[in-house]
Amino acid sequence: MRHGGSIHTWRARRAPIIAWATLGLLLGTGCHDFIVLPPELPPTAQPLTPLSSYTSWWRATEDCSGTTGELTRVRWFVVPESESFVYRGSRYDGYWWNEVHWITLASAKVEQGALVRHEMLHDLLGRGDHPAEFFQRRCGAVVYCNAECRADG
Numbered sequence: 675m676r677h678g679g680s681i682h683t684w685r686a687r688r689a690p691i692i693a694w695a696t697l698g699l700l701l702g703t704g705c706h707d708f709i710v711l712p713p714e715l716p717p718t719a720q721p722l723t724p725l726s727s728y729t730s731w732w733r734a735t736e737d738c739s740g741t742t743g744e745l746t747r748v749r750w751f752v753v754p755e756s757e758s759f760v761y762r763g764s765r766y767d768g769y770w771w772n773e774v775h776w777i778t779l780a781s782a783k784v785e786q787g788a789l790v791r792h793e794m795l796h797d798l799l800g801r802g803d804h805p806a807e808f809f810q811r812r813c814g815a816v817v818y819c820n821a822e823c824r825a826d827g
C-alpha cells in the first residue's frame with residue numbers, strides 16, 4: 675500500500691492546538707467576554723459522515739491497543755478530491771487534533787482502513803506521537819505505520 679503524503683508530525687503542531695483547546699476548556703463556560711476559536715482546518719475541508727466500517731475499525735483499534743473510547747466523540751472531516759493535503763506547510767494523508775477529537779482525511783484515504791485506524795489510535799491513546807508499543811507491536815497488524823512513524827517509536 676502506497677501513501678503519498680506523510681503521517682502528520684505532531685511536534686510541529688502541538689503547541690497552538692493545545693493552547694486553543696485549553697482556552698476552550700477554561701473559558702467555555704460562564705464567560706461571555708471571549709470568543710474561543712476551534713482549531714483551524716485545512717481550507718477546503720468539509721464535514722465527513724463516518725463510514726459504517728468505522729465502527730468495526732474503531733473496535734479493532736480498541737482491541738489491539740487495550741483502550742476504550744467512544745467513536746461518537748470524533749468529528750470527521752475530508753479534503754475533497756485529494757490524495758493528501760497541505761496543512762500549515764506540511765503534507766498529510768490524515769491529521770488528528772487532540773482535545774477536540776477531530777480527524778481530517780484526504781478523500782483518497784477515507785476508505786483506507788489502516789490509515790484511518792492510525793488516526794483512531796491517536797485518538798484512543800490521546801497522544802500524537804507514535805510509541806512503538808502501540809503503533810508497531812500491539813497494533814502493528816492493524817494500523818499503518820510509515821518510516822516516520824517507526825522512527826518516532
Ligand SMILES: [Zn+2]
Nearest residue numbers: 681682796804
Ligand atoms: Zn500519526
